[in-house]
Each structure stands twice: as structure tokens, then as C-alpha cells.
Amino acid sequence: MTTTNPEANFNVPARQSRAAILIFILKFINNTFRKGWALLVPAFLALRKLSLDDWQIYVLGFVIVTIYIVFSYLSYQRFFYYVLGEEIIIEKGILYKTKISLPFDKVQTINFKQNILQQALGVLTLEIDAAGSGTEEISLEALRENRAKQFRDYILDRRGATEQLVEGESSPLDSDKTEDHTWKKRETKTLLRLQPVDLIKIGISQNHLRSMVIFAAFVWNIYDQLKKQLNFNEEEKIEELTGFIGNEWLGRLGLTIAIVLLLSLIVSLGLVFFRNFNFRLLETGEAIKKRYGLFERQEQSTTLSKIQSVSWGDNLIKKLFGLFVFRMYPAAGTELNSKKTISVPGCYRRHVKTVLDLIFGNQEVVHYSRHPMSRLFIRRYLLFLGILPAVFLTALTCMLNGFYGLFFLLWIPLAFVAVKVYYNKWQLFLSEDILKIQYGLFSHQNKMMFFHKVQGVKLSQSPYQKRNRLASLELFSAGRNFSINYLSYDTALQLQNYILYKVESYEETWM
Template identity: 20%
Template sequence: MMKAKRYHPLIMLFDGWGLLKNSFFVFIFLFVIKARSQSVFIIYGRILFFIVICAAVLYIILKWITHKYNLDDRSFHLYKGIFIKLEQTIPFSKIQNVNRHTSVLHRLFHVTSINFETGMSGEESAVAFKVVSKQEAARMEEHMASAVIEDHVNQLSSEAAVDKVETNRTIHFRPEKKDVIKASFTSLSFLVFIPFLLSLYFKVDEIFDMDEKTEGIFSAIVGSWWIVTTIVIVLIIASVSFGIVRTFLKYGKYEISSDQERIYITKGVIDETAFSIAKEKVQAVQIKQSIMKRLLGLAEVKLTSAGSLSLGEETLEINSLYPFLPTNRAYEMITEILPAYEVTHEMKRLPKTSFWLGLFSLSWIWIIVTAVLFYFKPAILGVGQAWWIISAALLFVIVGLKWLDYLHSEYILNDHFIQLKRGSLTTSLFLSKRDKVIEVKVTRNLFQRWLGLASIVTANRAKPVQHNRITNVPVEFAASFYKWYLGRGKEIEIE
């Protein structure tokens, strides 16, 4: 076992920065806004503020002195506690994925942060290093990977093990300029520019009272058509440029790669994020398409993992293979990265009775809303009979959404795999192996019994648990689905 060592000393600076951000507005209120106040509440508030800050600073220093960690051949060992000591051991076998995040502040000091995520909850949900040198982060990740591979080696013949260890990363995707431009339009990033300008204007207006100073200028601009046209053109060019730059900063250095054991995703030009997951830890795959993406032939592939897929302020986007992949490439990449997964392109459609039952279920919403509108008969925009127009529009929307959902709903069982697809405006195709599904459910209400239909639900390990549901499938398929799941007992290995 390696000797226990303290965390990087810069963690005190980062914790101090967090303390400064959290206490900034309290400081402004007590010492700037209420600077001349002699209120007892304000005076004691200032004293309490200094006491809390001093105690927090002391805690940050003591935490760095007392908290330590080390790694052996199988586990992380964490030593915590200032007055009450606690030792925590987390086996490498429980690690689901690894997340790295390098913010601007990290880059300034040539350090990074790294999280080793597990599928557990509570204090053992992750081994987190908020500040660590890049060399130390790489060393820990390689040490963990080597230990896991060594466990596999012990279970294989020596010759087969050597073939498994000697691997190189394969790069599957790097976005080109055309991909970044297409992504900027698909993500509608250019629409953020106008709200950004308005927000900036209102903040400046609070300080300098811009309304009075710009009143004459605004009247002159409105009165000249060529100035208005020029401003509109400039705003359009600026919005598009803003969208492209914003998208480039987020996705410009995106890279998807893999070796025989793990999948690697890196992204970010300023704030860098890296994510890796062992292929055997992937619980399911989802392919999502919005209306815009379907029109442009794009799709987003997401990996489901039992570990948390966020790091710091990063969202769950981190588990996404590039969100704007060409649809055909998205399907190809699943097979390339996860050879154990098989994507079936031909799927079964729901019976027509499914559409009518679904429409009947939603029709109650329309009936209730229409009854309320008929009773009150509200006049909207001066139109006295507007209630029936709203009722007709609502019926049109309900029928349209249900029809789209019916068209997009498909299902199939393929040996050890299940594929479910559904959605109206946004579609989602779910693919998982039988041994990764932890629970299934088959339900039938009264109407489904009459029509020979059923609803099925699958559950996969994730945070939170991921449920996928498709309603009104033929009862014969529901029976086959349940029988298919019972075969899982022959595939899983109990540790």
C-alpha cells in the first residue's frame, strides 16, 4: 500500500474561493449597503460574519492537514475527520466512470479535478479530488485501470490476457468546421445573443439610467428605415457569429475515442471536461432526436451509467457522444464502440388499436377543458366565441401529438437485446442488454384487456434509476417480453 498523502495544497485556495463567493453578497449588505448603519442587528451581524469567516478559514486549513488518501492494488483509502477520524475504503471494482473537469481557475495553476464515480449512494457515491495535479490524476486513473485489468488477467489464460492488455485508443469522431456550424444552428445558440444583450442593457440601466439618455437616440433610429435595416442585419450577423463561437467553445475540441476496456469523451476549449467509462459498465444506450435534428438528419447518442454523470457545474450532457452526430454515423458508432451491442434497424410497429386507445385516454383532457371553456365562455382579444376556437386547437394538438407518438413507437426483442422507441416531438430509442435490465413490469388496465394490449416497463441502473416504458403493445409481445426477461438468470453472475 502506498503511503497516505495529503490532498493538493491548492485545495485550500479553491475552498477559500468558494467561501468568498458564498459570502460576497452578505459582505456587501453588511459593510457597503449598511455601512453607516448603527443598528444592533447590523453590528452583531458584522461580528458574527467575522466569526463565521474565521471559523471557516480555520476549518479549511485543518481539513487539509487531517484529510488524506492512498491507493493499494484494489481500493481507494480515504482518511477524513478533524476530531472524529473516519477511514473509508472504496474498491476499484465499484468505479463506474471517471470524470475530469478543468476550469479556468484550474488551468491558471496547471491543475485539474477528477471524480471516480460509483453506482452507490451516500458518502461512497464518489471519490472526489477537487484539486490535483494533472500528473497525479493520470497516475491514479492508470493505477486503477491497471488494477482492474490485472483482476481480469487473473481470470484469463496468460496468452489471452496479454492480447487483452495490449490495446491502443481508436478515435471515432472529431467535429470538423461544418459540424460546429451545423451544431450552432441545430442547438439554436444564436438565439441566446438577443436575450444576452437585453440582460446586459438592463444591468447597465440600473446603474446609469440609460432610458433618459437614449430616449432621443431611439426616436431618431426608429424614424430612419435604413438605420433600422442596418441594425437588423448587424444583429443577425452578430447573433450567428455569437452562436458559432459559443458552440465552438463548448464542442470545438470534442473527441470520442475508445480502447478495448473503456470509452473516452473529452470536450471544451476553455473549461475542459473529460469522461471515461468501462464498456462493461454501460447499462443502456439511448438515441435521441428533436424535430430539428430529424429534419437535418442528426441524432444524439447517450450512455446510461450507474455512476453519476456530472462533475462540478457540468450537466448530464457529459455522458453524450457528440449531440449532433449524423444519424447513420450514430448507429455505426454504437457498434464500433460497443461491439457487444447490436442495433436492429427493422422494428415492429404498434397495432392501430393502440392509436385509438391512446387518443381515447387523452380525449378526457379535451372534454374537461372544453366543458370549462363552455361554462365560462371567456372573451379573448375581444373575440366573444373564442372558447370553441381554443377547444378545436387543443383537439388538433392532442390528435397530432398522439399520431406522431403512434408513428414513432416501435419495439423489438433480439436474442439478448431489447429496443424500444417512442416520442412525438422528440423521439428516444432505448437499447439495452438483458443482463443490464434489473427489473421489468407488465401492466394491463380494463381497456387494454378488452383490446388485447398491455404496457411494459424496464428499469436500468442509473442515478436515478432509468425507467423506459412503451404502452399498448400486443399482449402476445408482453408475454414474450416477460419470458425473455426470465432468461436473464442464466446470464448474470452474482458476486
């Protein structure tokens, strides 16, 4: 299958690769366990009560396996995909027949996925995401690799002549190699590639708190079980176990925390490593593509113009490594769908710059003006997060425990520092076409978008804001909403008018 003219291929209803039968079988089995696990246990118990003979069990097993195979074969047999006019059509279903049609111009992103089985069979999953109301998502689970790539190119080609994608990946050095595919310009640039060392750094700097909580629950649970099983005499045995620390309770806690930390570190390291193995972000003409995964090779792509906004930021540990998490938000239909977000688990400042330059144009020549938020923020947050809780807690504990409660007053200077840091970090950057917000307390977060991607604007004022001539501005986009609080009313109004002017005078399409 090396036809260079894909036109002829997709207008006739076609089945997927025969490998689909196997894939469907596994999917059905998976579904049975996932959705029917509640039924399986009683069914199993009932079977045991019947006390069947061996041969009866074999017959039963044979029947079940046959049913699975027949259903999978029929699903394969009845599954067709083709192109009719300006739409992609999927027909499927054994008893209930469904027909999905998806117009080319609704296509948002096209993703490839490949698990180990699919890799062995030489097929992959093609996922087509759509935007807009009442549209669906199409997923073809067993397409031959080159057929899938042809289909993707065909769809992207039909959707817009300007949006061109390239199938093969090549390094910038051999991009001038002329190939037989003359019907499209092909040039793939690697924007960033994560080396194993980077992955280890990313794994270490992952947010461990979440996995820690899960593990803590897990470890405590096991400990509890052990105690019951072995009839632990707590005081003695634990002292034996953690004898090196005098205070037994502290020792237990310390041990648990150490174990949990270590385990969660190992697990997130492993997860990050295998999930993002050989992570690459590629630029192919007008598109950005992400490829990653060891056991499950995945690919996610979107066109540059579909990206509505981006964000990047670090955390305390990532800062040490100079790492940033970078996210791109393509137009996602009605609700923001995190599945469509293209996120880079870790990259360096130079990578951030490369991608920003690609999406927003050379950032070195863009001039931004800075705007802090109103100083009233400090007063208000100090009052609500610092003074009021501190006074309340102090009063409460003083009544119950006496003067120890006064320690809670230390909360006030702490809160003041935190609020002040947040105030200083928060900056609104404006250029003629771009809006960028910088914020964070312990970390540095940034988000950025073109004015012309804004879908609607909302300016609101609470009684407090009215008294102080402040306002909140919300910018709605198809990717992610931006909300700016504690702006002076005049700035907010000016910005709103300017954004409206930019949007309304923007002649091209926003995606």
C-alpha cells in the same frame, strides 16, 4: 515520474501536488462568495459604517488573506490519499478529520477535469464516482497529470483485470507503436471528433427556447428600467424607435423577439463552441472516453460493460444538418445521476452506427422484429388531447365572445394529425438480446438496451387497460428505466416472460 510499475506508488499515504495550496485558496474564496454572499453584503455595509482608516483596512485585509493561506496550507498538509488492501482511502480535514474509503469494485467512472489554473500548474482533478448504497464520491483536485493518469490506470487495473485503460491518446494509425508500458494492452481508437464546423451546426440547432425565455425576461427587465430612468413617454419614443412598423405594439414585440433570438443564438453558439472544443470520443480497450473543452479541459470515461442503455435523437433543426444527440447511461447507483451520463452534443448517423456497433455488436447482422402500439392509443389521445379540450374551449369562448369560439374546433384535426404521427413513429424493436424503442412527434428519438441489463420488471393495468386487454410494462435498469404503454396484454406478458428468461439465464455480471 515515469515508473511503469505503479504498485509501489499508491500504498503509502501521499499528499497531492503543492499546487493544491493555491487551488484550495481559490476554492475557499469561491465557497465564501457562493455560500456566504448573504452575509457578505451586511458585513460590507457594517464595515462602511465603522469608517475605518486606510491602514485598518489593510490590516483587516492582511488578516483575512493570512487566514485563507493558513487554512489552505493545512488542508493541503492534512490531505492524504492511498490504497489499503482493496480500498482507496482519503484522509482529510483540519479540525474534523474524515476518512473516506472506497472499495475498488464500487468504482463506476473515473473522470479528469482541468480548468485554466490547473492547466497552468500542470495538475488536474481526478473524480472517482461510486455506485451502491452509502458510498461517496472522491475528488482529488490537484494531482500531477502523469500521477493522476497512473492512479487511474492503477485503479482500473485493480478493479478488474479485463478492464484495461490506456493513458495516452493516439490515432489508429500509430497504434502499433510499441511503448514501454508492457503491463497493459494499449490501443486507442477515435470514435468521433467534432470539427469547428460541426460545433457551429450544433450551436445553431441547440434548443433555444430555454435561453430565449431567460433572455426575454432579461430584455424586458432592462427595457422596464430604462423606461423608469429616462421617463419615457411610451407612445412617442417607442414610435420613434420602431417607427418602421405601423402597429407600435407589434413592432415592439417583433423587435424584442428578434433581439432575443439573436442573443440566445450567439450565446448558445459560444457556449457550445468553447465547452465542446476539440470534442473527441475515444475507445480504449474496454472503455469509452470523452474529452472536450477549451477553457476547462474535461474528461469522462466509463467501461463498456457499465453502460446500461443508450439514447439518440434529433430535433427539427438538427434534422436539417443530419445531426443527432447521443447519450450513454452508465450504472449510476441508486438514482439516475445526470452527471454520469456521457452525452455527445451532436454527431452524424455514421457516428451513431459506430458507437452502437461497439456497444451492441454489429447492427447490420442483428435482426429486429417491429411492434406498433395498440391502435386504441389514437382514440384515447384524440379524445383527451383533442376533442375534450376543443369542445370545452369552444363552449367557453362561444358563451363569452360569440361564434369566434368555433375556431377552436380546428384544434381537433390538428390533434388528430399529431396523434397519428406519434402513433406511426412509435415502434418497438426486438432482437434476441436487444430492445429498442423509437418515438417522437417532431423529432426522432431512440433508446436501446440489452435485455440482460434489466434489474426488475413491472407489469401494470389500469381499469381502462383491463377492459381493453392492454398493459404497461416497465423495465428498471441501473441506468435509465424504459416504460412501454399501450401494448396488448398478451404481448406485454410474453415480453415480460422473455426478459425474465434472458435475465435469469444470463450467467455473467450485468456491469
